[in-house]
Amino acid sequence: MKDNKSAHPKVFEELVTATKILLNEGILDTYGHISARDPEDPESFFLAQKLAPSLITADDILRFNLDGETTDNRPAYLERYIHSEIYKARPDVHCVLHSHSPAVVPYCFVDQPLRPVTHMGAFLGDAVPVYEIRDKHGDDTDLFGNSPSVCRDIAECLGDKAVVLMARHGVVNVGSSVRQVVFRAIYTEQNAAAQTAGIQIGKIKYLSPGEIKTAGSLVGAQIDRGWEHWSERLRQAGLA
Numbered sequence: 001m002k003d004n005k006s007a008h009p010k011v012f013e014e015l016v017t018a019t020k021i022l023l024n025e026g027i028l029d030t031y032g033h034i035s036a037r038d039p040e041d042p043e044s045f046f047l048a049q050k051l052a053p054s055l056i057t058a059d060d061i062l063r064f065n066l067d068g069e070t071t072d073n074r075p076a077y078l079e080r081y082i083h084s085e086i087y088k089a090r091p092d093v094h095c096v097l098h099s100h101s102p103a104v105v106p107y108c109f110v111d112q113p114l115r116p117v118t119h120m121g122a123f124l125g126d127a128v129p130v131y132e133i134r135d136k137h138g139d140d141t142d143l144f145g146n147s148p149s150v151c152r153d154i155a156e157c158l159g160d161k162a163v164v165l166m167a168r169h170g171v172v173n174v175g176s177s178v179r180q181v182v183f184r185a186i187y188t189e190q191n192a193a194a195q196t197a198g199i200q201i202g203k204i205k206y207l208s209p210g211e212i213k214t215a216g217s218l219v220g221a222q223i224d225r226g227w228e229h230w231s232e233r234l235r236q237a238g239l240a
Contacts, residue, residue, distance in 0.1 A: 002226065005135070006172055008039060008040070009058070011036050011038070011039065011178075012046065012058040013034055014179070015034060015035070015046060015048070015058075015061060015178060016019070016056060016057060016061075016181075017231060017234070017240075018034050018178050018179075018181070018182050019034055019048070020240070021175075021180060021182055021227075021231065021233075021234060022034065022099065022186075024104065024230070024233060024234055024237060024239060025230060026097050027101050028100075029099075029100055029102075030052055031053075032053060032099040032100060032183065033048060033053070033077055033079070033080075033083075033097070033098055034047075034097040034098075034178070035047035035064075035083045035097075036094060037087055039094075042091065043206045044063050044064065044065055044066070044083050044211045045063075045066075045083060045084070046061050047061070047064055047077065047080060047083055048060045048061050048062065048063070049062050049072070049074040049075055049076060049222070050075040050076055051195055052218060053149065062074060062075075062076065064080060064083070064084060064141075065195075066087055066088045067084060068082050068167075072198075079098055079146055079147065079151075080147040081097050081145060081147060081148045082154055083096045084148070084151070084157075085151035085152045085154065086124055086151075086158060086174060087146060088155070089152075089155040089158075090158070090160075090174065092172045093175065094175070094176050094177055094178075095175050095176070095177055095180065096172065096181070097172065097173040097174075097181050097185055098126050098145075098171070098172050099170060099171050099173070099224075100169075100171070101170070101171045101188060101189045103189050103192040103196065104165070104171045104192040105170065105171070105194065107128070107165060108168055108171070109168045109226055112164065113128065113186075113187060113198070114128040114191070114192055115204075115207075116191060116205070116206060117167060117191060117195045117196045117198055117206060118174055118194060118199065118207075119189065119207075119218070119219055120185055120191065120215075121190070121191030121194075122211065122212045122216035122219060122221060123184055123216050124191060125161055125162070125212060126212065127163055128158065129157050129158065129161060129165070130140050130152060130157070130165045131154045131164055131165065131166050132167045133166070141168070143166070143168055143169045144161070145166060145169075147150075152229075154166065154172065158172065158174065162174060163184065163188055171188065172186060172188060177223075178224050179223050180220075182223075182225040182226070182227065183222075183226045183227070184224070191230060
């Protein structure tokens with residue numbers, strides 16, 4: 001792996017800003033983490049050392065290989081293999097986020113699939129897959145993605161989708177850039193909240209396959225506006 005210092009500083013800046021945005025918008029709690037593939041070396045990715053998200057700075061970013069290993073001796077997240085195995089399985093993915101997004105978490109433990117209910121959730125596809133750890137590992141696990149074997153299964157369950165849920169645990173968002181993943185994470189949360197509200201009101205008319213494709217293409221081109229908006233909210237809150 002290359003020396004961490006050779007990385008473009010823009011990657012570190014975006015990871016730190018993304019972490020702050022996701023905290024400010026209520027997607028991240030005390031736990032959770034976002035990573036980015038090294039644009040100069042697709043066999044490596046960047047992820048902060050094991051810290052509470054609110055404490056992370058650019059100096060805390062570590063370089064990992066696609067086996068989830070690093071030469072840095074600072075502590076690393078147990079769930080780093082979620083990132084490494086997805087990068088390994090999906091060359092198109094350049095950012096991975098793991099969170100416990102509040103409105104989404106209920107869909108990790110009910111038999112109701114998370115599905116797109118508005119144009120902003122079109123990227124979710126027909127339904128969000130749920131990785132069930134009990135299928136291979138029984139009902140006495142810690143529910144973590146803290147081993148390569150479990151995380152390979154998570155990556156397999158994700159397939160070519162933008163989101164996968166971990167049963168009774170949390171959410172994984174992926175995308176082609178840090179900004180796209182932040183956009184998707186925020187609208188995964190909003191879609192989940194809207195779907196839950198809709199279920200309480202009446203029968204939901206979910207997006208059709210045609211709407212998923214067409215609306216997804218339109219909305220997917222708007223990620224920079226979202227990033228600018230959420231970044232400004234950070235500045236207004238004195239958190240930038």
